[in-house]
Amino acid sequence: MLARAQIWWTVFTMCVAERLAYRGDFVLGTTMRFLPMITQIFLWTAVFASSSNGTMVGFTRNDIVAYYLLTMVARAFSSMPGLASGIAGQIRNGEIKKFLIQPIDLIGFSLLARMGHKLVYYGVALGPFALVFYLCRDYFPGWPPAEYMAAFLLSLVLSFLLGFFLEASLGLAGFWTLEISSLLFVYMLFNFFFSGHMFPLEILPEPWRTWVGWLPLKYLAYFPAAVFLEKIPPEQLWQEMALMGAWTLFFMLLSRRLMHAGFRRYSGYGG
């Protein structure tokens, strides 16, 4: 048990060190990511200038700006750049074999690697994020009550796990098709539109709004932001949280199933 913990610890520290190697590029990249926010603020100011009562689907202009900023926080947790394509690539070029002969679990290893990367990311990104949020503080309605704040924090952790297991499952589909780029492309498109990254999901007309509400994608960006802004009614809050947990569990089990099934049919092609 202790030896096992030690392996995981080594993996983790290795990934942290790896990520720290390019920190300069990294701070710049993180700060630049906020530039599109500027145009969003101007765009929505112009949109709301045309509205007579200053609200649309329950959002004011300030709500929308706060919403976009909060989805950036959510996506800092839930987005997994290169995870699915990385796993599929390892399957294709045969690198995956090392997980068959070494006493390391593929999903566990990837999860720790991600956690390492993400932790370093937060360490570095905290500065730019804090600065932007401070500059934009007037757009926020204020801190949510303790219950919502707790749900918000928990939803961030869950969105990381959900994002991870969802993308890992997609990557593991590579055991069956080898080339998953078109699958990933469809996922990316849907993710951008239906996770709430592009706009608050309330903007969608019915029946789309309801359908999208059933997808797990909304937990990756929309949901944490909506919780912080108290757009989720109190009676639904914990119900939604439970659903989010259920989706996370579902993809966790799915990825495990896919990994084992994949290993069974894997015939060791590649280098």
Add this chain to the structure above:
Amino acid sequence: MHRPNYLAVFWMFARNSLIRDMTFRTNYIIEVIFGVSWALMNLGFYTLIYRLMYADGDGHANIAGWSQYQFFVFIATTILVNSLVEGFFMANAEELSELTRTGGLDFALLKPIDTQFLLSLQRVNWSAVPKLILALALLAYSIPRIDGLTLSAIQFLLYPLYIVLGTLILYSVMIGLAATSIWLGRNQSLYDFWFYITNFSRYPMEIYEGTFGSPLRFVFTYMIPILVVINVPAATLAKPLSATNWPLAAFAVFATVASLAVSRWIFQRALMSYRSASS
């Protein structure tokens, strides 16, 4: 020295690229679907926004003076200019930093042809063509739906001209950015930076107003003229011709010439400091 026939060389580049694209056909199709769906999604987003603005009941909806179909013309113009930039220059600019890093730039320098021409145009990306068609279809759909707009022949003549000028301005920004990779050795965030800068150009310039907006508008109109790129051609076609637009339209011509000259200068300077890595 014999002067190469640039048109014939470019024709050869285009032909070779087409053969290459058709060799990897699945990849080509995926790129096409990707590009077109992206454009359609953007259109869907603005359709939703206009739908919301109509829904509040006061019967009018506009973003900084652009009604729905005028804005669609704006989006079509964005797609048009971007697909031209992607079709001709994007892949080449990305390649430039790779060539610098690997030392492959040596071979480009040795060829008896203008280096900037060679590096800017050697790969034509044919997957941009369907987006071009989409943009034209969107124009054909939107223009008749703009209330009270009668277009004169001169607007139809000016539009393609300003599309070309806009494309050239974006090209200048792009090749200028790409040239910095020669200085820096490697510039991985080039594409990011390009995206973030041009992001400003994809909205009507009228939205940038107020304490922060006006200086921003000034900088991106007169210092780095990317706001001119889409706004001038789009306004030419979506709004009635008016004398107040002429100064900006004239400036767009000047801005294009100036950006081309500046980017040419940056490119030449960057080449001088190329140290031929790893060859």
